[in-house]
Amino acid sequence: MKYTLQDFKSDQEVKWCPGCGDHAVLASVLRSMPAVCEELGINKENLVFVSGIGCSSRFPYYMDTYGFHGIHGRATALSTGMKVANPELCIWQMTGDGDSLAIGGNHFIHAIRRNININVILFNNRIYGLTKGQYSPTSKFGLVTKTSPYGTIEQPFTPGQLVLGARGTFFARTLDYDLALNQEILPIAAKHKGTSIIEFCTNCVIYNDGTHKEWSARELRDDTTITLRHGEKMLFGKNKEKGIVLDKETLQLKVVKLGENGITEKDILVHDAHTDNVGIHTMLVNMKYPDYPVALGVIRDVEDKTYDDNLWNQVCEVEAKAKIKSVDELLHSGATWTVEK
């Protein structure tokens, strides 16, 4: 490979708290970039890291690439402008649950709807860290924080559901510390043409420690999570002894054990990330522990036209047909008259 991890490391001191999940995300991204450049056939100078405001949004300073640290919630709009201006750029947007789902919610859903070809890493620690511990749009109902001393009284978003509702073409979910899975997912996300949303379930050690712990802890993971891969059976458990089926009577997903009630591997659903049908993907992103294992991996990866391609195609079509080719011609187009003397 052309690049190594060292090529992407900036000289800036990383200032996240010790133990913060963001360190692991940075490590995952640094390790993935050589493969991303290789697979897309691009150079380092074509990478741009864009962010909004929040702990995770410091990310661009830690990459030795082009980078833009924007303002709160607006990274998606910055990214959209960059990609439209120069489609050769490979854009990675770093954003948190407050940045993209609260103040930047509007830009987030519209970028997804337009399917602009950018990659968005959504750090979901379910809390506002940089402002020192207020609840976020993904905080669990009842969470006690500084602004909810008696517990929150609002229900959280499930980011994947929001992405699919906004007609997302790519959604993956992963865990901050699972570097192997992250390195598997990030190049797939980069290759996806359209808005790729990768939810990283991250841990804030200071203000929301262990928010994902009940299912994300290493020792529980075999039974509490299922890693989905396109074309593979939806199996999980230490010995892959459990699986997901569709209950044909309730039309809901159901966890089953192989060998019980005559269930064989044949009955287990095969993951189809490429199906346009959003129904099954919605059921998968909404699987909540303890009723279900939490789905990780690439859940949806569907091809569709991208905004940037559509725009550039339109530019080319209009150019080919246009009679006006210069500003001088434009100024003389339409009704004009000549004053002779």
Next chain:
Amino acid sequence: MEHKIIDTKEVVIRFTGDSGDGMQLTGTLFADASALYGNEISTFPDYPAEIRAPQGTVAGVSGFQVHIGATEVKTPGDLCDVLVAMNPAALRANAKWAKPGASIIIDTDSFDEKSIQKAGFQTLDPISELKLEDYNIVASPITTLTKESLKDSGLDNKAIIRSKNMFVLGMCYFMFTRPIEFTEAYLEKKFAKKPHLIAPNKKVLNDGYNYAHNIHAIPSTYRIEPAKQEKGVYRNISGNVATAWGLLAASEKSGRPLFCGSYPITPATVILEELAIYKQLGAKTVQCEDEIAGICTSIGAAYAGNLAVTSTSGPGLSLKSEALGLAMITELPLVIIDVQRSGPSTGIPTKTEQTDLNQALYGRNGECPVMVMASRTPSDCFRAAFYAAKYALEHMMPVILLSEGFLGNGSEPWKIPSMAEYPAINPPIIKECEGKFKPFERDPETFVRKWALPGTPGLEHRVGGLEKTPAGAVSSDPQVHEKMVAARAAKIAKVADCIPDLEVIGEQSGDVLIVGWGGTFGHLYTATKNLLEQGMKVGFAHFDYINPLPKNTAEVLSKFKKIIVCELNSGHFVNYLRAKEPDFKYEQLNKVQGQPFMVQEIVDAVKAL
């Protein structure tokens, strides 16, 4: 009665009717025909925010005023010589704009009891109630005549009634000896895909013309000879279109593709609409989800190397404030066009004002000066937009260009310039450097930083809203911050070295200096000429550049005994001058009615000093 043709230097005509009566189109066609005929023209659309307000009500009245002249015309005129009122509500709303003794054309078919009451008249005699007895009332059954004209056209009743504006237009063409051919050609083009509509529209237009010729209600027709204009090729252009084209011109000159991220807002939307057409000239437009996305997509595009633009009006500028600070601190080129309208909040969205100047100068958090410029006439919007882009690109900074609803919607003939007359635009793009690229290292003379475009190998760097050292490292060091604040401000102040000097029209020194900025130019200019003709020693200085001010500002101000600053707000620019040039005493003339000045108001104010 013998028919007379009166030669006159100028005439103002105001077309008014229900929002759905097509008065904007009628006025535009009349203006275009006059411009093509060779007259000087200036137009002023005056319409409600509602697309189709309740029919027959005063709230739903839409107007379009055209000023045509055989000599210089710089304003749409204060009061009109001819008022067309298609219904009682239009008469009630617009009678106040008619000169004493003006001709008023009314469609008697629409003056029935119900419509008169709906317009809010107390009696069934609107003419007496409005005290218009001494006016030349041309009462014609326009709807009936249109129906009669088109009874064999095969069109349905609705389509026939809709054509009554063409009948009125025909009448006006006769009254003002306008050639009808231009409009016939327009109809042929407009209905190319519906050819069955061409003949009926032409017929009703000609029937209106002949009707006006045949009736004796019009004692005389006016002839306004073509104006003596400079040799050249001319076109009619509105301010919003000129703004869009000026940006396209800057894109061509700079070699930077144009990007416009915007959100529709009255009265600025036409800029986005116009740019959306010219993809062949490399313009890319994104109709964003909101105003904030409009500016932020543009900042992203600027970072990526485009000539980035966002167009808006006052409320949108408010929403863009935070991001404007981001463009300023990241030192990226960006043009923000604010087509001002009446505020605060939604205000009177279709009416013109100059009430965003304070917002443009000061409306951001932190130490955040930006360059502020203004357009003076509809066609001048081209020049202003070109130079706003030039300064933004060459000085790596956001520039706010203030236009106004009055300019954006208004139109005037324009001698088409050649792009060869316009200067080159040289953005400070860097392709390579020794060692690490330091994004905020500056040119020692201009304080301008270099522009390294993503995709350029070896120049990888980070920008952002956090304060940084010249090398680009995040810093909260007190000394670094203060130095960077000063450097950014100095960079903008130094643009004064590049902008043209302030010019004085009229007397170069004397009793009174009339001062203005923006879209009041035409009215202030006409008032100045008027006062000079009356023998007063007045000069007129109009500011196209507000921040920074032209370098000779104090010198110009010092040449006059009195200074009066005229603007369509409560005194934004006069207070700015008081702060910037405190050695002078300033009088002021302010108007905040959502309407342009009237020339007479300015003349009176100057005389009263």
